Amino acid sequence: MKEFLAYAKMALPDLLQGTVVTLELTAGALLIGLAIGLPLSLMRVYGGRLIQPLCTAYLTVFRGTPLLVQLFVVYYGLPEIGVAFSRMTAAFLTLGCNSGAYQCEYFRGAIQAVSTGQMQAARGIGMSRLQGIRHIILPQALRLVIPAWSNEFIAMVKYTAIVFLIAVPDLMSKAKILSSQNFAPIQTYVLVAMIYLVLVGALGLMLHVVQQKLAVPGLDFGMDKR
């Protein structure tokens, strides 16, 4: 135990550096995913026959292939046709585009969970479709989506670990280096697991607080019944 603590003390600064990168990747990927997923979900629900197949194609590609394959295509494949990214950019792009596909489906579910009567009533007082989406549908859908979105958030913390395969210096990469330098795989990876656990726990708690703050009586998926 004493040995482990000593090792932890030595390894932590490096691991924390990696943790910062992991958090950056998580945040970046979620934001890119949001910027893609939310508009995509609106197109999927409200878009015409021309737009919908495009959305479906996007979803099929990103949800139908392994994340690792997507990462390698972006980082090793695209340069062959002249589109090269830095490691970090490739990581952000891949994780973000992938997350966008999943977020799209969460948002779509939440939008469709808002009853059609809400839009009718919005139109009934003279709102345009766009106003109805903005002032009536989205404020409800965004509250409904929080539980699913929290899962995506927490999953993303863990998904980012695959970027060590293109040598982005995240928590996992740092761990791999430390572990082989010190011949200490067990100590290192136990430590890494603990850091991931703390991250996931803290974020879960944070999202729960946000959900409570935004809660409106009667507007949830039957959770937190009062």
Next chain:
Amino acid sequence: MPLPVLRIEKLCKSFGNTAVITDVSFDVIPSEVIVVIGSSGTGKSTMLQCINLLLRPTSGRIFLEEKEITAPGVNQDNVRRQMGMVFQEFNLFNHLTVLGNVTIGMVKVSGIPAKQAKEKALQELERVGMAEHCEKYPAQLSGGQKQRVGIARALGMDPKVMLFDEPTSALDPELTGEVLAVMQKLAAEGMTMIIVSHEMGFAREVADRVIFMENGTIEEQGIPDQIFSTPRSERTRKFLSVIRPGKSV
């Protein structure tokens, strides 16, 4: 004869090949209260939604205060703003308080400053007896209270005519009274209203005219006494005997 608030001319509505409304025409004069009755699936809701352009009529023309609203190029959102719609399922905005439900249209659609909107909203809520519940959310209200807020929300837009689609059908019997009382008060204040309802007592007491719809068209219309006591159409008679079993006509 005063100019009609609303004139419906040869209204038809089909969904694909299914004709739901066929050749409906009638005028609505200021302060007139029309109750529309008819069996389920006969096109009453479809007709109301065509009137305020929530559905696009397949053919026919509709005039609001002499202006054709079915003409090309008319701002349909603006038309809808001028007609209040009250729904069977209330459709209150779930994420907004009672006050928010009434102000949002005033602020976002009519562009009234928030403070003024709040004052006006409280007046409308007072009219339906819901001012004291203004901070509550829809989920915290009874059905009758929800519907009264639904009415206040429509009133807030200063509509030229109010359309009600079975406003009490989703309510427990003991809660219909409070909603009907509000509607009766509006009628007494001179609001022009088209009400789809099966509350025969209310129709008899409040309606200026009763329209009986069958198979997407007007089968018979007249003053309540005539429709209820001496219906001319066999179908009207049949419908009334089903809806009011025991009361022979």
